[in-house]
Amino acid sequence: MxxxxxxxxxxxxxxxxQPDYRDSETGEFVLPWVYLHAIKDYTDMAYHLEMHPDIKLAINFVPILLDQLEDYADQFAHGEIRDPLLRLLAAPDLDRISLSERTLILESCFLSNHETMLKPYPAYQYLRNLYDNLQQLGDKTLRYASGQYLADLLVWYHLAWTGESVRRENASIVQLMSQGKLFSYGDRLRLFNLIGELIQALIPRYRKLAQSGQIELSTxxxxxxxxxxxxxxxxxxxxxxxxxxxxxxxxxxxxxxxxxxxxxxxxxxxxxxxxxxxxxxxxxxxxxxxxxxxxxxxxxxxxxxxxxxxxxxxxxxxxxxxxxxxxxxxxxxxxxxxxxxxxxxxxxxxxxxxxxxxxxxxxxxxxxxxxxxxxxxxxxxxxxxxxxxxxxxxxxxxxxxxxxxxxxxxxxxxxxxxxxxxxxxxxxxxxxxxxxxxxxxxxxxxxxxxLPALAAGSWVYGSFSTWIGDHDKNLAWELLCAAKQSYDLVLQSPRLTKTEKAAAERQLASCESSDWFWWFGDYNSPHAVESFDRLFRGNLTNLYRLLKIPAPVTVLEPISHGGLSDSDSGAMRRAS
Missing domain, CATH: 3.20.110.20 (7-stranded beta/alpha barrel)
Incomplete structure (x- = not known):
């Protein structure tokens, strides 16, 4: 037998x-990764589950990501966009934007995997070639690039970040990708509105999948x-x-x-x-x-x-x-x-x-x-x-x-x-x-x-070396510990109202995210390290502001500068 x-x-x-990309003082989103992943990855992942109802699996949503998705959904519902790149996508006249806004478009709209998200699209690659040529001629900010160039660049960047399921099923996206260039304000507005619809539908889609028993949602x-x-x-x-x-x-x-x-x-x-x-x-x-x-x-x-x-x-x-x-x-x-x-x-x-x-x-x-x-x-x-x-x-x-x-x-x-x-x-x-x-x-x-005894560790190398143990990471912990000591002293005093204490606690929680420590170190690219270094120190500065005490001068100085990125750099790492 x-x-x-x-x-x-x-x-x-x-x-x-995704960590909290919002500036707590202004409410502005400093980086666009929440909404970009929303229209690409979170949308596609829900679609594949909907197309394969016999597949069961778990989806883990970190609450701070859901907070930001709901924030974006609310922005679209009320027509008050607090993400500068999204605002520019829907700006009526791109010939009249400021130099800083023009720079933001140029510095943002080529940030993707070029092999899979730029080179497959000749019209997008053409925009990149123009950018490289003008840079070689010394026009580093493309000061004289037309509003039409910026419009086409904004549209192609967002098309490249649109989920494959949306490209296959949405007639507006098919039309825009076929058109390829000379996008009008109306074209940009259609894309902008679709982004809002995709984001607003996300949490209800996953809630429905969970209620059907197809997925387990963890936190x-x-x-x-x-x-x-x-x-x-x-x-x-x-x-x-x-x-x-x-x-x-x-x-x-x-x-x-x-x-x-x-x-x-x-x-x-x-x-x-x-x-x-x-x-x-x-x-x-x-x-x-x-x-x-x-x-x-x-x-x-x-x-x-x-x-x-x-x-x-x-x-x-x-x-x-x-x-x-x-x-x-x-x-x-x-x-x-x-x-x-x-x-x-x-x-x-x-x-x-x-x-x-x-x-x-x-x-x-x-x-x-x-x-x-x-x-x-x-x-x-x-x-x-x-x-x-x-x-x-x-x-x-x-x-x-x-x-x-x-x-x-x-x-x-x-x-x-x-x-x-x-x-x-x-x-x-x-x-x-x-x-x-x-x-x-x-x-x-x-x-x-x-399991009689547990050895503390993480999924990366079984250790905590990605978050503590070198000079830059330890310096970030020192700054956070000092801020927490100030927080404890202020909250023991009657200086803050109940509402102000709650705001300070939320800001402290953002400072405690693991993401800041992930990026510090010389194995990540200088550009990425600089972005997250600035975000972390901005969070600490805002915490001191909410505590109504001056931030120490050490918070104003960069923590880490990065180095030559390698295969173990970036937003993902191998386990061993």
Whole structure:
């Protein structure tokens, strides 16, 4: 008799996140990435799910991203646009704009992956050639470029950032791309209004998918803080014992700040989607024992992290035993118990996740999809052949759901369509959600392995080296610690009203985002580092303004300058 091989459960989790790009003093959006990803990636990802109703997966929305999406939707509803690039798209006369506005268009409208988002469109490439030629002639700001050139550039930039599903289904986009040039004010206004419609429809689309049971929506502490480091800087030494840490022993009141971010996330999720989130994808998959205790106190059923964290935790739990075969330990959840209860921890398959994030963009879409499925089939057979007693194997593939597709032809349209099609029909692999998988374990009364000790770390290298440990990152932590100490002193005094205290707390939360620390360091490009350096220091300056005290001079000086970017730079990184 041929032994029964259990099916392999697959949980795909697409993580959607952007930090807060708003200036709290003016309400202006400093960078356009929220609305650009909205019309391209968030729109396309919803479309693929709607076209493949038998696919089940998880979508993680960070609340600060949802806050900004709702902000944009409100701007379109009231006709008061606070994003300078969007305002320019709808400006009636581009011949009369200021030099600074002209510079903004020229500095913004070629920021994309040129191989996949510029070169395929001859009319857009022509605009780039003109720009390069004029720059070589010494006209660095294209002061004499016509309003028509700027109009065509604005339209093509936004067309390139429009989702493939929209290009295929919206007649206005088809017409604009066919026209190619000499776009009128009316053309620009049509594109502008479509952007508003796409953004306003996004949250309702995902809410509908969740209500149907097709997707599970999870959340992250509100402003995406690196929770273990807020609680204890020395947690970085779990994976890197020699890590050089900031001079402050810890972030002041860090545990309370993590609890604030988590409670705020749960409240905003419940308000938007009508149910409490069952699980948490921590910012950067960063976990530690004190942080998991906070999750347990807040009734979180599950959380997830990286494969490297699991390997380090098993070594810490069983120091006298060699690490078993990967297929023996990776494809199962683990129970982490604390005084007040327990939570389930899932760990991503770093290899599969990185294949989607970095490798499959170089393949034909169908070939990539078939290779991914073949790898899953191999995992299923390896789990069974090792006879580890894992009767309900699960593979967790967790990665950025927005930035990867810029490197794919057609925004990953063919890869995702073929992948979902193959998985829908597969007899031995079933897509599911973490919540549904946990319910399945409960019904079958499957014993879940405990994780006796947890080694703190993130999905990147299993460590916190991306966010702490070098000069620039540590300097940023020093500035944040000093600002938090000032915050604590002011809030203990009667200087601020209740409303002013709430505004200061929101601003502090934005300063605590992990994103600023991600970008500091010489492995990122000077342009990107300069943008996020300025944003971080602007946030700190606004915090001091809200506290009604002067900002220290150190906040006015750049923290990091970047260097020569390499394959590990940018908005995405490999796990190992």
């Amino acid at each position: 041929i032994p029964h091989i259990p099916k392999l459960d697959l949980v795909l989790l697409w993580h959607m996140h 992250t502490p509100h402003y995406h803080p690196l929770a273990p480091l807020l609680i204890d800087f020395t947690s970085a030494r779990d994976s890197l014992p020699e890590a050089v840490l900031p001079p402050h022993a810890s972030y002041p009141g860090g545990r309370e700040r993590v609890s604030f971010h988590l409670k705020s996330a749960k409240d905003s999720h419940t308000q938007r989607f009508g149910v409490q989130p069952a699980g948490i994808w921590p910012a950067e998959g960063a976990i530690s024992e004190p942080f998991l205790n906070i999750l347990i106190e807040n009734d979180c059923q599950w959380c997830a992290s990286g494969e490297g964290v699991l390997a380090n935790s098993l070594r810490k739990s069983f120091p006298d035993q060699p690490l078993p075969a990967r297929s023996d330990y990776l494809y199962r959840p683990y129970s982490f118990k604390a005084e007040h209860g327990s939570t389930l921890c899932f760990f991503r398959d770093d290899q599969l996740s990185d294949m989607i994030g970095f490798e499959y963009s170089k393949w034909f879409g169908r070939d990539a999809a078939e290779n991914f499925v073949q790898r899953l089939e191999q995992i299923r057979h390896e789990v069974h052949s090792h006879r580890s007693g894992n009767t309900n194997p699960v593979a967790s593939v967790i990665l950025d759901g927005e930035n990867a597709w810029e490197s794919y032809p057609y925004n990953g349209y063919y890869f995702l369509n073929d992948l979902y099609e193959l998985l829908e029909k597969h007899p031995h692999i079933q897509t599911t959600t973490f919540q549904d998988y946990i319910a399945k374990l409960s019904r079958s009364r499957t014993a879940i392995k405990p």
